[in-house]
Amino acid sequence: MTQRFPVYFIPHGGGPWPFMEFPKNAAGRGPWDELAGFLRGLDAEIGRRPKAVLVVSGHWETEPVPTLSTAPQPGMLFDYYNFPPHTYELSYPAKNSLDLAARARQLLAQAGIDSAENDSRGFDHGVFIPFMLIYPDADVPLTMISLKDTLDVESHIAIGKALEPLRDEDVLIIASGMTYHNMPMFRKAEPDHVAQAVRFDDWLAQAVSEADPQTRAQRLAQWDQNPDALACHVPDHDHLVPLFVAAGAAGRDQGARVFTTDFLGKPYSGFRFG
Numbered sequence: 001m002t003q004r005f006p007v008y009f010i011p012h013g014g015g016p017w018p019f020m021e022f023p024k025n026a027a028g029r030g031p032w033d034e035l036a037g038f039l040r041g042l043d044a045e046i047g048r049r050p051k052a053v054l055v056v057s058g059h060w061e062t063e064p065v066p067t068l069s070t071a072p073q074p075g076m077l078f079d080y081y082n083f084p085p086h087t088y089e090l091s092y093p094a095k096n097s098l099d100l101a102a103r104a105r106q107l108l109a110q111a112g113i114d115s116a117e118n119d120s121r122g123f124d125h126g127v128f129i130p131f132m133l134i135y136p137d138a139d140v141p142l143t144m145i146s147l148k149d150t151l152d153v154e155s156h157i158a159i160g161k162a163l164e165p166l167r168d169e170d171v172l173i174i175a176s177g178m179t180y181h182n183m184p185m186f187r188k189a190e191p192d193h194v195a196q197a198v199r200f201d202d203w204l205a206q207a208v209s210e211a212d213p214q215t216r217a218q219r220l221a222q223w224d225q226n227p228d229a230l231a232c233h234v235p236d237h238d239h240l241v242p243l244f245v246a247a248g249a250a251g252r253d254q255g256a257r258v259f260t261t262d263f264l265g266k267p268y269s270g271f272r273f274g
Helices: 033-040 042-046 098-110 125-134 153-168 191-208 213-221 241-249
Strands: 007-011 052-062 067-069 116-118 142-148 171-177 255-263 266-273
Touching: 007 033, 007 241, 033 042, 033 125, 033 255, 052 098, 052 125, 052 241, 067 098, 098 142, 098 153, 125 142, 125 171, 142 153, 142 241, 153 171, 153 213, 153 241, 171 241, 191 213, 191 241, 191 255, 191 266, 213 241, 241 266
Parallel strands: 007 171, 052 142, 052 171, 067 116
Antiparallel strands: 007 266, 067 142, 255 266
16 A cells, blocks of 8 residues: 655745745845745655645635636636736646546545536646745646635535545645735734744644644634734635645644744744644
8 A cells, every 4th residue: 555645734935936036134045945945845855756736725715615626737827916027927837637636526525525626727826836846847736626715624624634535545635825824914023913923833833733633623723712813814814724624634643843934033834744
């Protein structure tokens, strides 16, 4: 039997950041260099290539059910604004895996979860930006699954749980979002807000590391009761919801924070299950 793949929650950063020039700090590093190194190292860290990746991005929500992409070769969806012209000429020609889309729908149906298909959805920047670093040759098929626009914890953990068997079928599940996503405060280094972001990121790491999956799910379901949570996700928490899918797909595998860095003091992290 093929060894099961881990599940990742990865930060995808801000807009088309790998293809922009940013000021360097005193150590000669840019604000996104650590994230670039993490994403470029993911293939080697995993140690083998999957037959396909199922990716859930914080930039795709559908109503009323999760939706699988079925475009054989998705186009580009440039869902960012006011960036230089060259960032709208990027290309990521990865193919879709229609077999994976069909299998995911089958597993969801077996769990009593309705789903749908979309044959026109392109790669949004929560997908093509990180994967241009993870698999730069676009030689691994990517199948996208949407979030439900309810953005609730319980149903997204259930979606992930239904999809867990894919990990034993040579499929890598990656959730793409951000543990911190308050755009009005992103470029401000206000000490009180920075302290909130640090505390919430640490709380998430503790919740993810719960060994019992039921306890983990219960803690994540109460994320918005954390006194710092809502300050870190404005105006909504769409970038956090992919983590709930990842936690469901983890099954009994404990999570760990495998990457963390900060932007103007506000941390954002990546997690691995299994």
